[in-house]
Amino acid sequence: MTRSAKGITRRGALALAVAGATAGAVAWLVGEAEGAPGTGVHSGSPHAGHGSDAVAGLEGVRERGQTGLLLRSRIDLPAPFGSPLPLLRPARAVHTAQGDLYEITARSAVAELLPGVQTTIHAYDGRMPGPLIVSRRGTPVIVRVRNELPFPVTTHLHGGRTPAVHDGFPTDLVLPVGGWPHPLAHEGRIAEGGRDYVYPLDQRAATLWYHDHRMDFTGAQVWLGLAGMHLHRDEEEDALSLPRGDREVPLMIADRAFDADGSLMYPAVDRDLAVVGGVTGGFHDGVLGDVILVNGRAWPELEVEPAQYRLRLVNASNARWYRLTLDGLAHDEPGFVQIGGDGGLLAAPVRHRALQLAPGERFDVVVDFRGLRRGDAVVLGNALGDGSTAKVMRFRVRADQADDDVVVPDVLGVVEPLGEPVRARSFSFGRADAAGASASGHAAVWRINGEGYDPTTAVAEVRAGDVEEWEFTTDNRHPVHVHLSPFQVVARGARGPGPFDAGWKDTIALGPGERARVRVRFDADPGRYMLHCHTLEHEDMAMMANFDVV
Structure with a gap:
């Protein structure tokens, strides 16, 4: 069921904001108003949403090579590489005459992002990252999103050639199943409880991802968990000799910060994510965390064979840039063989000793672990990080030898230059x-x-x-x-x-x-x-x- 929303005026929205900043300041800055559902977002108070009477605001520090402020976690952080990398397996689709149907529920859940620590997230199917969607050119995909969260959502397929009505426009909201008591500040295509997103996917194979795109609240809602990966395939990619199966590894990289109780810290203006979006003043440049998550786990480790692996990289961070490096390979050649980018296969491989990823970018690379022996380790580092953010994950070799017939070709795909602009x-x-x-x-x-x-x-x-x-x-x-x-x-x-x-x-x-x-x-x-x-x-x-x- 959908309905249109009459937008309140800018002056009316400001009046609501002023009223909230006056009458509701205690709820936002100190603790959760009695009976409010709460999001677990920590805004002006380090314990907002948990009944704390603290009034000190979240503070950040500058970090070299970054735009934004770094939030320092208040919990003891684990030593890196102590947890296995969560492997993303394809979600199950229902095959219909209209295309492959995926039913996904945006809901709250408890996850173990830090070893032994329980953290509340708000995520697709309660998982961080959300379900891995794998599609094929020629078969449309329908993603049916049900919203059981306490705030509106809208979902954008980043990299998808998508009709406007299904693009996840910021005001095309899916309201919570239980209703939404707050005024809507904008006109939009409004759905109550859930809606279908239809993706034709008549496009080249590529590494895509999906995430929340709600106007003024995207940063907080992605930080809380609303993001997932989508791999799109076609015959051009199938014809190449590339790593497959367990040697093709999707990696979603994101930074976060944690409070002493294990909850996620984020400097939202409105910790209920209800009316006034955005972040508190010092964080206008961007929010950085001191914990690097890969597939929803802090500094994980992946066991690999001494073979070539295809890594599908997504920078799903709010503001953090990475300059990825590989330390420990058995050869002196550039460690990253880039075969694809945002829009799919390159015309020819490009070799990098370091790989720069800005927020939203994707890189498709082959890494060669051949020549290593059982127990050897390769660290994926971040040259733009300091201290805890200088490490991303580790690869540990589990065998002395392995079969590997992959030969990355000199010609990958057809990338025709665009003509003269009009x-x-x-x-x-x-x-x-x-x-x-x-x-x-x-x-x-x-x-x-x-x-x-x-x-x-x-x-x-x-x-x-x-x-x-x-x-x-x-x-x-x-x-x-x-x-x-x-x-x-x-x-x-x-x-x-x-x-x-x-x-x-x-x-x-x-x-x-x-x-x-x-x-x-x-x-x-x-x-x-x-x-x-x-x-x-x-x-x-x-x-x-x-x-x-x-």
């Missing part, structure tokens, strides 16, 4: 000179072309089938994501594409003061889509814009 556009990503207010009442700190996000307007109208050239400029680190259509990087500044720009992209990692040009051809799916910064706190604080495909 028009050019420029988008500047930067901090607001003076923060205004979003429609939900929080400070709109970040801007695209000097404007904060308005879901009712579009900054561009593009024609289906046209090729356009878009220029992005930045004031800080901003990974820029474009919905619907992948793009090709043409240039960074006065130079050509960078070392991590090969193939089709949908997210480009841009550093401070950087300028890049990309070419994009828009698929023939009319409707409203988005581009935005994929630092989730920037996105929540108004660094988004719409474009209409006509």
Whole structure:
């Protein structure tokens, strides 16, 4: 069942925010209001949502090579590599005449993210990451999402060429099964309790992922667990000699921080995730955690054979960038053989000694463990981390030898350069000179072309089938994501594409003061889509814009 929602005015939203900041401050900053369902989000208080009478706010520190503030966990952290990596197995689909149906429930659960510690998460099927979806070109996928959480959700398939109605637009909300007592600040396609997302998936094989995209609350809701992986396959990929079965390993990397009781810490303005979105002032640049999770486990270990492995990497962090390294291989060649990126297979392999991942980016790599012996170890590290964030996971060799007939070919796939653009556009990503207010009442700190996000307007109208050239400029680190259509990087500044720009992209990692040009051809799916910064706190604080495909 769906219904439309009349948006309250911006002034009305601000009035609600002011009222909440006055009458409801104790509930937000100190503890949970009596009878409130609670989310477990720790906002102004280090124990908000647990009845604490503490009033000290969460504090963060700067971390080298990052944009944002680091939250330091209040619980004793485990030694790294003491837990096995959770292996993501394909979820079971129901085959229907319309496509493969996956039924997923967004719900609360208790998970063991740290060894021996129970943590409440809010996640797809109560798992972090959510169920692994594996699809094949030519077979549509229907994801039926039921919302048993105490707040609205909306789900975006990141990297999917998806009709607008199923793209997870930020105001197209799925309300909780038990109802939603709060006013809705925006017009949108509203579903009560659940809805179907239909994905045609007529696109190349690629590493995709799905996550919550609720306007102003994406950062908090992804931090709490609403993200999962999706591997899409086709015949072009099938024809290649690549690692398969247990030697193909999906890895979702994300950072988090934990309070003394094991709960997740996050500086949400509204710890009930109800009315006012965004984060408290010091965290506008982004939220960083001091614990690195891989597939929902802190600094895990994976036993491997002395063979080649295919690693499907997703940076699902809110704000953290990684520069991944491999220490302990038996050869001196670059450790990462990149075969794919956001939009699928590259034309040819690219070899890297270190691999940079910005939030939202995916890399498909082959790592060669041959030549190692039983008991040898290879550490996946992070050169952009310090202390606990400098390690990601470890691979431990479990045998002296193994069969391996994989030969990564010199030619992987067909990546045809896009033609000349019919028009050019420029988008500047930067901090607001003076923060205004979003429609939900929080400070709109970040801007695209000097404007904060308005879901009712579009900054561009593009024609289906046209090729356009878009220029992005930045004031800080901003990974820029474009919905619907992948793009090709043409240039960074006065130079050509960078070392991590090969193939089709949908997210480009841009550093401070950087300028890049990309070419994009828009698929023939009319409707409203988005581009935005994929630092989730920037996105929540108004660094988004719409474009209409006509």
